[in-house]
Amino acid sequence: MKRKLFFTAAVFTAIILSSCGIEAPEPIRDVKPPLALSVTTVSNKIRIEFWAYNDEPYITGYWVYVSDTRDNLLADKGQKYQNTDGVQNKPTIWRDIITMTEAVKIVYFIDREVDSTELENGLDYFFMIKAYSYEYNLLSKPSNITNVTFIKL
Amino acid sequence: MRRISALVLSLFFVSCGIEAINSVVDLNAPLGLTAGLTNIIVIAGSSTNTNSVIRLEFWGFNDETYFDGYQLYAADSLSDLNDAANSYRAIPSQDGTTNTLTIYGLAAMTEAKKYTIYLSKDTNYVPLVNLKNYYFNVRAYGFHLTESVYSKPGNPVSIQYQD
Numbered sequence: 001m002k003r004k005l006f007f008t009a010a011v012f013t014a015i016i017l018s019s020c021g022i023e024a025p026e027p028i029r030d031v032k033p034p035l036a037l038s039v040t041t042v043s044n045k046i047r048i049e050f051w052a053y054n055d056e057p058y059i060t061g062y063w064v065y066v067s068d069t070r071d072n073l074l075a076d077k078g079q080k081y082q083n084t085d086g087v088q089n090k091p092t093i094w095r096d097i098i099t100m101t102e103a104v105k106i107v108y109f110i111d112r113e114v115d116s117t118e119l120e121n122g123l124d125y126f127f128m129i130k131a132y133s134y135e136y137n138l139l140s141k142p143s144n145i146t147n148v149t150f151i152k153l
Numbered sequence: 154m155r156r157i158s159a160l161v162l163s164l165f166f167v168s169c170g171i172e173a174i175n176s177v178v179d180l181n182a183p184l185g186l187t188a189g190l191t192n193i194i195v196i197a198g199s200s201t202n203t204n205s206v207i208r209l210e211f212w213g214f215n216d217e218t219y220f221d222g223y224q225l226y227a228a229d230s231l232s233d234l235n236d237a238a239n240s241y242r243a244i245p246s247q248d249g250t251t252n253t254l255t256i257y258g259l260a261a262m263t264e265a266k267k268y269t270i271y272l273s274k275d276t277n278y279v280p281l282v283n284l285k286n287y288y289f290n291v292r293a294y295g296f297h298l299t300e301s302v303y304s305k306p307g308n309p310v311s312i313q314y315q316d
Contacts, residue, residue, distance in 0.1 A: 027177055028177045030177075032182070033181065033214045035183070035212035035213070036184050036185020036211070036212040050185075051184035051212070051308060053181075053184060053305055053307070055305065102306075102308075103184055103308035141214055141216060141264075141265075142264070142265070144212060144266075
């Protein structure tokens with residue numbers, strides 16, 4: 001009887017110890033995509049407007065992607081605008097972005113190409129936005145893609 | 154012996170972290186809701202009428218496998234609208250189907266999509282009232298296992314109806 005008890009206890013102890021090594025499942029983390037992106041030309045700049053409802057506590061901001069074709073953006077081959085503050089590890093739009101408790105409209109202006117050259121008069125620019133979490137290195141699904149023909153006044 | 158087994162099993166589950174599993178059942182909120190007035194020409198036999206309707210547009214990107222559609226809400230004020238869980242403020246399907254979402258039977262999406270609906274009647278199927286202010290918002294809806302799931306509400310909008 002004692003031997004049986006000892007054996008059972010040993011088996012259970014082994015199970016407990018081995019189970020300690022099993023990692024608790026990580027919660028699935030995600031960031032919600034921004035939507036309703038629209039772009040217009042205003043005073044020699046491109047005005048970007050979209051809606052977001054990022055209630056994730058780890059939201060950092062938004063990357064703005066640009067390309068000269070829609071297909072490039074669909075294939076994730078757009079270029080990313082760096083933020084104008086020169087701050088590392090921050091996306092294009094990050095100032096004042098905090099966890100949201102309601103839907104928020106965000107407006108951003110662009111007056112240059114990704115490589116800092118001037119926007120080209122008469123050229124079509126296609127845009128797309130993704131929400132971003134630096135903490136978990138997460139990108140949301142893309143917003144809708146939209147375009148504008150830049151007109152220099 | 155049974156007590157020991159129960160204790161050991163409890164320890165096992167606790168040490169596995171099984172109690173810490175987080176159920177993540179969420180839906181992306183539809184966004185960018187806008188409201189406008191649009192004229193619709195109705196041709197019935199030899200008679201033609203032009204009716205003013207409210208056009209509601211919004212964007213959704215619901216890639217959740219349990220997503221089913223969108224419920225739009227209408228109210229007379231913003232404060233009433235924020236109490237949108239009350240089903241009597243829900244806008245019924247415009248195709249006349251009862252006990253459904255405003256927009257139902259949708260599949261999970263692979264890209265952002267724009268939706269438009271036209272309203273000529275309010276939540277009680279009563280025709281819209283001239284010069285009355287209407288407030289709207291929208292939530293995504295899904296059914297996960299045995300549970301109804303609603304997204305957070307999108308941005309609210311208001312418009313004054315003019316016939």
